[in-house]
Every structure is written in C-alpha cells, then in structure tokens.
Amino acid sequence: MKNKQVSEPTLRRLPGYLFFLRKIMDQGIVNISAPVIGRNLNCDATQVVKDLSVTGIKGRPRIGYDTYELIHDLEEFLGFNRTNEAFLIGAGNLGTALMAYQEHQSLGLKIVAAFDVDSNKIGKNIGGIYVLDYNRLFHLTGRLDVKIGILTTPNHVAQDVAEDLVNCGIKAIWNFTSATLEIPDNVIVQNTSMSSYAAVLLRRLSDSGQ
C-alpha cells in the first residue's frame, strides 16, 4: 500500500520534529500539543498539525500527542528505524568526510562500501568503511542488493558514474556534486551541492551590504 506523496518541504521538516520529540521524551514529557511543538520549532500550530498528519496520528483535545507514539511513527515513516544500505562513489575530500561522519546511521543510512578509481585510495579503511576498486561496483551492487548511491566524485565524471549506478540497479542517488544529472525518471535524485548553498549564503551576505 503506497502513501500519498508528501511534499518536499514537509519531508524536510519531519526530522526536526523527530529530534525535538526525542529531546522532550528524554526529559520525561509524555504528551505534547501542536501549539507547544510549534512554539519550540518556530512554526504555527496549523502547520504542525498538517505536517504530523502524515503519520496518521491525531492529537487528543487538552492532552495533545503521545510523544512516544509520534516518535515511533515518524521514524517508521521516514525509514530512520531501518538500515538503508548505501554505496559511496568518490573517496575524495567530501566522500571521506561523509564516511567519517557516522551520524548517517541515525538517519537509517549505512555506507557499506566506498568506491574509487585511485589506486592510492583503494584498500584504505575510513571510519570502518573500505574503499574498493570502482570496477567492483557492478558486481557488488547486484550481489548486495544496495539501492542507494552517494555521489561525491569530481563534477566532470558525475554524469558517467550516475549512469553506471543506474545500470547497476541503484534506485536513489544522493548527489553531492554540482553536476545536473540526466537519468531515468524512475530513479530518485536528491541534490545536496555544498557549492550551491555556499553560493546562496555568500550572495545574500553580499546583497545585504554587510
């Protein structure tokens, strides 16, 4: 059974709710109302109710939401309580940084192997993850049934690698490069280009005349 597709802005906000709810759960708060959540997360109560409706859980009058139930259902909805295995392609600076950044696991994402073409990098172990020869990607994706590829290659090879990933059976690409990927519509692409965010930040700062 498939849920109705939830909007990207709502999806982006959901981890914020989850982290807030985990925090208050630790403080022993077992029920919380939408207006209180909203005040803490700096958005209005109507938005909170709408966002949290994706879980199917409703707050009760004068009591609010059950904190534990809400955490459980948000984790379930976001897939953060499962282990989603991923391959990382490109063990350069950003790739290495992401391998060392273990918080992915709390997002339900586990990098099981990294791939590179550079013989100086192949065989290294970074944060418990081995860098393998890029040519082994084709063989291993099928065998391990990995669905997610994290793309941290140089920009100019990103398109070629993305096509390889699709041919290997990868169903979702987290694209950290600045390349615009042209791949089949049934493959999910999430763009997170550091340079794009830097561009917005620096230009806004410049615009503000500060």
Added chain:
Amino acid sequence: MKNKQVSEPTLRRLPGYLFFLRKIMDQGIVNISAPVIGRNLNCDATQVVKDLSVTGIKGRPRIGYDTYELIHDLEEFLGFNRTNEAFLIGAGNLGTALMAYQEHQSLGLKIVAAFDVDSNKIGKNIGGIYVLDYNRLFHLTGRLDVKIGILTTPNHVAQDVAEDLVNCGIKAIWNFTSATLEIPDNVIVQNTSMSSYAAVLLRRLSDSGQ
C-alpha cells in the same frame, strides 16, 4: 550599488555553470552558446540566458559567450574569488568532516577557527584549523571581523549558539543542524540539514515501492 536580489533557484544553479565553464576553458573552448551550455547542464537555453544575465554579460549572435569573461564575472558575482572568513561552532563528527573538507576554499569560504566546549577537543588541529574554547568566540569575532558562522552543534544547543553568534556580530549562519533558528531578519540563515535531505531521499525511495 546593490544588485537586484536574485532568486534562490538561480543562485543554486550558478556554481554548476561556473564548474562547467572552468572545465571547457581547460579544454580550450573560448566561446560557448546558451543552447550548448543548456544541453550540457540539462536545462533549456532560455533558462541559461536568464540565469547568466545576473552577470550582465550578453552572448553575441553566432559566437555566444566569452568563456573567460563569464567565468570571471560569475566568480565575482558569487564571491568565490574572495576569501570569506568563517568560524565553525561544534567540532563533532560533522564539524570535523567540514574542517577536513578543504574544497570550501574554492567556494571562497575559509574556516579560520573552530570552537567547542569540550576540553578533549579544544587545542586540536584538524585540517590546519585549530579548535578553540567556545568562550573565546566573543572576543575573537569582534577582533577578526568574521561575518560567517558555520553551525554544526548538537540540535538542542543550536538556538542558543545562534543567538551568541548574532550577539558577536555574525551576519550569516550556515546551519547544518536540524534546529529551526529564530534570529533577527537582518541575519542570513542558510539551512543545510543532512537529515532533511536523507528524509526526502529515503521517503521517496519508499514511495516508489523499490
């Protein structure tokens, strides 16, 4: 003289143009037309012309844009040819990863110091950047005239640290936490929460039934 504010989608695309232009420049291509740029970056020529108009440069009929001139003006517009000094707050996993990730420099961003409250981290040098006692932030921001703060603290202290940054005179915050920051409107906030992107990716993958 201030430029008209450019939309966020355009700003986000500009680094992509810049990287593509640098690549073809290396290949000796000194002129390029909007349709060719569009074909390479997977967007239509009208969008290319509109996006690149922020530089004030116009393509000439049958010749196109001057590659070098376009690169220069894009770098100038984005501030990538300047050194924008930044402080990083929170030398945990993500903070450390960002410190080790030297590509920031090609974005015109230079982390000059990191700050933490953990005495085990204070004094360490990561990627050439020292981790300093958080209490020194107040003194150093004013003295060094740093305008940008990179926020990589745990979520539950993000708001407090953001307020400290504002009080120190920081004018732009690159927020890598999942916290929604409530700070004065004249301070620029760029949100780049890894968990938000992971949420979108994992949910879309789940929606697709793959």
